[in-house]
Amino acid sequence: MLRVMNIRTGVPMKKSIEALVAKKLRCSPADIEHICVVRRSVDARRKPNIYLVFTVDVAFHDEEKIWRRCRDAKDVRRIAETAYVPPQPGDVVLRHRPVVVGTGPSGLAAALALARGGYKPIVFERGCDVDTRTAHVEEFWNGGTFRPESNVQFGEGGAGTFSDGKLTTRVNHPLLRHILQTLVDAGAPPEILYAYNPHVGTDILRNVVKNMRHMIELAGGTVCFQSRVTSIRRDERGRVCAVIVNGEEEYETDVVVLGIGHSARDTYYMLYDEGVVLEKKPFAVGVRIEHDQQVIDRGQYGCDAAELGLDPADYALVYHSPEGRSCYSFCMCPGGAVVAAASEEGRVVTNGMSLYRRDSGVANSALVVNVTTDDVGSGPLAGIEFQRRYEELAYKAGGSNYHAPAQTVGSFLKGSSPAEGAVHTYRPGVTWTDLHGVLPDFVTSTLEQALPYFGRKIRGFDDDGVVMTGVETRTSAPVRIVRGEDRMAVDAAGLYPVGEGAGYAGGIMSAFLDGLETANEIIRKYQPLEVVVNG
Template sequence: MIRNIQVRLSLEEAEVENMLEQKIALHLGLPASEFTFKILRKSIDARKPTIYFNYKLAVYMKGETLDKTEYTFDYQDVSKAKAIHIIGFGPAGMWAALRCLELGFKPIVFERGKNVQDRRRDLKAINQDHVVGEDSNYCFGEGGAGTYSDGKLYTRSLKRGDVRRIFESLVHHGAKEDILVDAHPHIGTNKLPKIVQNMRETILKFGGEVHFNTRVTDFNIRDNRLKSIVLQNESEIAVERVILATGHSARDIFELLHKKKVALEAKSYAMGVRVEHPQEIIDSIQYHCSGHRNTLLPAASYSLVEQVKGRGVYSFCMCPGGFIVPAATAPGEVVVNGMSPSKRNNLFANSGIVVEINVDKDIPKYEHFGALKGLEYQKDLERLAFTSGGRTQTAPAQRLTDFVEGRLSTDLNPTSYQPGLKSAPLHSLLPKLIGSRLRTGFKAFGEKMHGYYTAEANIVGVESRTSSPVTIPRTKTLEHVQIKGLFPCGEGGGFAGGIVSAAMDGERCAEAAVVGL
């Protein structure tokens, strides 16, 4: 009989060979030769000075079969099947396409950006030459924003779909099985591109199509039904069902739909800055240590939240052992984001620290923009960062303590941000709505994590692409509330907030789009 048990090891015990097996044997009262086991879940409890590894285990008695996976992926040859057109090839679009293969429909994907290999040159251009490619950058291209900005898989969207299925799909395409058990799974920006490429090859192998460098520029709508899409080369493609999975930064799509009077809604979101500490500081706080952390422990992370004047101030996309990257999608703007390699072995820890923006209450001066009011406010903050950073991809920055205390930094700390930093008075440049709450929030975070509030940390502006500022509303059947045949999907539709939730939404939209075909 298979048993599920929980075992924990102290850090000292974890350094002893075969100690986990010994603990299981002690728990069961059986010799190790009588069982095998599989780790179902692994987490670290570092709340107290004695650090523990917690394990949830499935124990199999001698002779029982060890289950490795829960899912099989039955991809069909769809080369001659009915088509589902998908716009965007980030997580939502990719998993929508893979699900179409299982359902027996042919996914035809249009992606404005380049494949993962060719994207690298454009990332080099923005980092080294400060040249922003509008269709190929950290946000646009094969795999979407997640491909080259971390690959974190942690999600709270447990009611939206089957998280385990998404993880096993990643393992099926080359990810390590560790993601199936880690409490905060992470692939890493150096590993994810190959997995994304493998997914594309699966889609092509079974008869799907993926068209890169193919931006959609228009929608032909008649009698409230989407009839065709127009591509950047002016070719027109007749469509029956379209999954719109263009991501949170495809502003041209929002503006096109708004111009055509397609129903959109302004959506509340969050903006702020990215804070960067030496990783050793975060390790010392979280692991109660001085100097280097134990080699069994990963680079420490944190999650912080504080209510300030009726709005949440919180950490977002925390990247231990990571880098800050330039995430602009057009010239004339500066946007920062974070990423970590798989080993999380860089010298710095960075995280977005952002403030909730209630678009119905907080930005009355933008009301005349209607559904795009949050988008226009977002644009203005990014233009401000561009100007104050020196009108390149150099980002405006300030020492954390100087920002809170309201003084210009005479110099800045070392940084992982490759385009470079420029000292700027962010304490006075940021709108009061954001800046005053950040200052209060940082003080509160320093009280929760002693050592966090330090002159050794920089804040870098601006962190503005946390989620879409627009919702493309849909019905319970996931079809647009007004336009038949259009299925808004993922982060761009306002229905997801990361790789896993976007992937689950992509699968759901594929299942909805094929109904009745």
């Protein structure tokens, strides 16, 4: 098979991908047996001249003939097809079924790998199944009851279930293709296998996580909802020996995969009380900003995306202040909405979300400023209290009813009285107020510098009527559960922290990868509990 890179074509496409490949390799389309698109991206550097750029893998009827002709071409190389092969099991005997805590990406990945390997994991999820959870979240967004155990942060699929479902990652790892294929097998759209910035969308992602649960159960695993792990017991040697669920039920185990997510604050405190080594880590806080999607499309493409048949445009912006702070866009959601993402009573948290079609007509992104470990005070859990402080201020400024404080960019920059803005999507509602009162001074001062800078990058970005909503505090975990090279928590043998909550991942793909690699480490060490035939 040959990999052919840098296949460029104008937008909209006037030739088939087969014709473009044949032209680049100076062969006939009839020579091509089949084509697999590996990557598709948009090049808008010379707008309004927009190009699609493809990388494809091509099988030919006579590969040797084609290879002799183009072997010296810089955009063509020969590749071998490879399939994922699970690791060979170890020989240490497991006395009990392994436990996985959490059904976010890292927990699902670990549980699925262990189940398929014959280890029969038990998965404990503190929240509800995705259908019940979705109903609870919609009720809350419509002004109804807030539920501390069933919300945007807790429940089947983790926090990513109510997001854009972005699958981008800075990590370059051979397992990523296998992960994407696993998601496709669970119902994700096939184009995630080749799109430059792949996303699933919250509407499809809900079905994907449900299907992954069924895959785990069919492979021998057990998934339990409304089951919060309230204690992890260790023996006299410090090894994990049991977990306590909901304060009363005890399950003996040798292995606990801890995929709690970045918002399980009570679990962090439990781990701290039980002597698990934790440390502070940097994170970021800020606001959500919203624009008419056409403003972003025109800034990025030079025209409306629909005119060229392109997806709604996204952006990635960063500003470095003279004081050493950075302000950057985070979790940008084209055609989406800002959502209420609280997980504790009396606190307001924002997040962004998009459906698969990204067709709301409104773009949103977090604009956040880095928070260092020196900013938050002493102790490994100081970052949590820092987050809580500003979430409580936001709750009070919003009216103590889970409405979010909001302000226009013009009012924020000019220090004028808050006035209603043009575009805002946050439910259950917003209260117009001064965002300077709900964020640290170093965050608001950096935002004041960054907004005009971003306005020079994308025209209209800092227009007076643009709306910002606060507060965005859950960009990443403020805590790291320290682990060794064996992927176990320091001084807690058998405890395997994974994913965003452990402080070793950021986003769906890196969390999924972390969970899978940890499961593979467990597989290499232990014998399965049952023999897998044709596994």
